[in-house]
Amino acid sequence: MTSSSRVVVVGAGITGLVAAYELKKQGFDTTLLEAADRVGGKLNTTDFAGMRVDESADAFLARVPWAIELAEELGIRDELVSPAAKSAYIFSYGQLRPIPQPMVLGVPLDFDTLEASGVLSPEGVARARLDAERTENLVVGDESIGSIIRRRLGDEVLERLVDPLLGGINAGDCDNLSMDASAAQLAHAARQDPSFVNELTDLRRRNPPNPDAPVFYAHPDGMGRFVDELADRLGDTIVTGTAVTALESADGAWRLLTSSGIFDADVVILATPARITAPLVADQSRVAAAELRSITYSSVALLTLAYDRDEIGHPLDGSGFLVPKPEQQVITACSWASTKWKHLGATGHAILRVSVGHINNDRAVHLDDDDLLAEVRADLERIMGVTADPTEVRISRWIESFAQYTPGHLSRVATIDDALADDAPGIFVAGASYRGVGIPACIDQAHQAVRSASRFTA
Ligand SMILES: Cc1cc2nc3c(=O)[nH]c(=O)nc-3n(C[C@H](O)[C@H](O)[C@H](O)COP(=O)(O)OP(=O)(O)OC[C@H]3O[C@@H](n4cnc5c(N)ncnc54)[C@H](O)[C@@H]3O)c2cc1C
Incomplete structure (x- = not known):
């Protein structure tokens, strides 16, 4: 991309903020349009009980690098904190019971601890134990998490362990969430061995987790601290109170119609949820719009x-x-x-x-x-x-x-990218609707969108 290229990023959630920050840092003519009168999107930290307390996300996964690297970039890496309490409970069969450890994304690795926890009925534990003896064919398509876990470990492991955790993260239902898109670690294990427990136990033996390593990080000022730091650096690159209502092609470039006038761009990054992005690209790509609309x-x-x-x-x-x-x-x-x-x-x-x-x-x-x-x-x-x-x-x-990343989600997202590349070159999508809902995944997608945009005008 040449620095004279005009890039408009739409939506100032964490994805749009990071994309615009990166573009501006690289010296491009960048504008970030946001419909609301504040930035941050789903990240919002406000005063509560005399403290700054998040109204939504309050932490991010530590085992992937992107949010930690952003904290480093913003000079707040040393301020991050990890949870003071590590154990958690599950309300099962009428009482709070400790979540049995060890486990990987809800899949229990020790059936004796599982039995002692009382989270599952004796029948549920007996059914789960059969996992170790499974010999079925390994070929697994992009099934739902529910269909694989029910088949291999039984209904109770799905309903009382895996779904509360993985369904909970997405406010979804594991019977209709793609394992490939929502639980890549389990999807990989499912393809290696007919027994989840054997494969996941082997994996842990080969790469033992560090019990002292934090699983999550937060900032004492809340996730809003990331938003504020990015907004400070972006300054008047951000235009709030400006909803994009339509996109038109104009002389080999793009014209954005908004609630506060027209903006012209060579490249547009749509960091809005898919349900909002769909009508914006409908005139340019019917295929992309249909796939975007199908995300619930x-x-x-x-x-x-x-x-x-x-x-x-x-x-x-x-x-x-x-x-x-x-x-x-x-x-x-x-x-x-x-x-x-x-x-x-x-x-x-x-x-x-x-x-x-x-x-x-x-x-x-x-x-x-x-x-x-x-x-x-x-x-x-x-x-x-x-x-x-x-x-x-x-x-x-x-x-x-x-x-909701339903089965087929990743191929749906690939179709969206391909259709936009064919029908609306210079328009890219990124954010929680596509390749990960967590804050780190959104940050990673922002970087990927900036790389795609750079390649486009190179
Ligand atoms: C209650 C809750 C708890 C969560 N907890 C966690 C957690 O603990 N850890 C974690 O990692 N993740 C968590 N998440 C997920 C994570 O917060 C989100 O996935 C992420 O913040 C989404 O960022 P985004 O940039 O993709 O989209 P958004 O934050 O949705 O940003 C999109 C932006 O686009 C703007 N916009 C919409 N339409 C237009 C338009 N027409 N023109 C211009 N702008 C427009 C919106 O106003 C918004 O600011 C949680 C989410 C929720 C809701």
Whole structure:
């Protein structure tokens, strides 16, 4: 790309911010258009109980490099913190039980520990043990996580361990989530050995995990710190309150029609969710638009509750709990944030972050605040015995926020890229709808989009 090329990035979530930052750093004529009056998209940190507390994502995976490298680049790497509590619970057969270790993405590796945990029924454990004896044909297409785990380890491992974890991450349903797109580590194991447990145990033997290595990192000022650092560096490259409404081709370049006028570009990076991107490219590529439109989304609510620590009446001795679908009333997961993160425990409050809603059931997400809070409090009493009144409550709704990577997702994304390359050269897509929902994956996709854009005009 030559530095005279005009690049417009649409959407100032983490993907768009990183893409625009990288382009600007490389000296290109960059504009970042954002519909809302704030940047960050799904990352939003606000004041709560006298602290800065995230309203959505609050941490990122440590085993992939991209978010850590960004922290380094922004000069905040040394400020990152890892969870103070490592153990977590699962609410199964009517009580909170420790998640059995070791496990890989919900797949238990030690059946004796699994049995002792009580998370599965005796029949569920017996069925899971059969995994070690499996001899079936290895060929696996892009099946759902559910179909493979049910077949190899049984329904209970899927419903009470794997789905709470992997379905939970995407507010999805493992019976309709692609293993290739949502759990690459399991997909690889599934193709190596008919027994998941044998293969995953072998893998751990060959690459033993460091028990002291953090699994997650956070920033004491919240994920908003990344957003603020990027926004500071981008300055007036960012144009907020500007929704892109249409894209037109214009003399070998692109014209963006927006709520605040026209912007011209040689290259456009659409870092918006696929459901928003679809109509923007519909006139340019019917194939891409159809595939983009076929990506569905789930809605969630995240309630943050503060309690007087002496009043809550629970030891909060872990990072929180997950609730498998067969046990759910309204809560899907709850982080004991003031135990999990030292900085959130500093003021003496007990802080709970409660998740509600998934792809098969978002009824509660749409309740009014009073009804939603009443249902969540009743569920906290059922699960944790908490009856105390919260001293502060915040409700954050994230409607149509989690793209569902259904079977075939990765080939769908490849089709989108190919169709745009053929029908709308110079338009690229990136972000959580495509190759990973987590913050690190979004950052990686931003870099990939910048590389594609560079190659395009080279
Ligand atoms: C409740 C919740 C908890 C999460 N927890 C974690 C976690 O702990 N760890 C983790 O790694 N990930 C987590 N995630 C996922 C992660 O936060 C998101 O996948 C990621 O932030 C999405 O970034 P993005 O840039 O792809 O999209 P977005 O953040 O959705 O950004 C898209 C931007 O485009 C803008 N836009 C939309 N339409 C237009 C238009 N027409 N014109 C201009 N701009 C437009 C939007 O306003 C938005 O700012 C969580 C997500 C949620 C909702």
